[in-house]
Amino acid sequence: MTKLKLSAIPDDRPVKLTAELPAAVHRDLVAYAEVLGRETGQAVLDPAKLIAPMLARFMATDRAFNRTQRDPKSR
Template sequence: MAKLKLGALEDDKPKRGTVEFTPPVYRDLLAYAEVLAQQTGIPVPDPMKLVPQMVERFMATDREFSRAKRLLRDPNTLHISRKEPGPAA
């Protein structure tokens, strides 16, 4: 691939987006904020502010996503499957 004149841009500004939740998921988000407030003793005035942290945590703990992300960064990385090897040839 040809090298571009621009390098990677630093992106440290938060991005705004709109998310629609199904009613049960939204009710669970409200309940989560309530439980968190009870556990920490700090009220959560806007439960929507929890969403970025939840998504960040979800992605950070998803092993398959971590592997795929590494492969995206460096496709030459050796990928070792956890599947059992087949019969010897």
């Protein structure tokens, strides 16, 4: 079983954003969605739904960013 950084995607009210992705990033996002669907047993129909949890995970694990959030002087 593959150890992915994301788990099942929670159902949440989205805020609509438009972004351009390089083709290679989009292909990887589609592939990640397919693997995630197999691993969780949850069908991920729209790979774009992975972007928000991926960004959230990235920011949550970014030590420098978290330091600035804890220390208002760092902003």
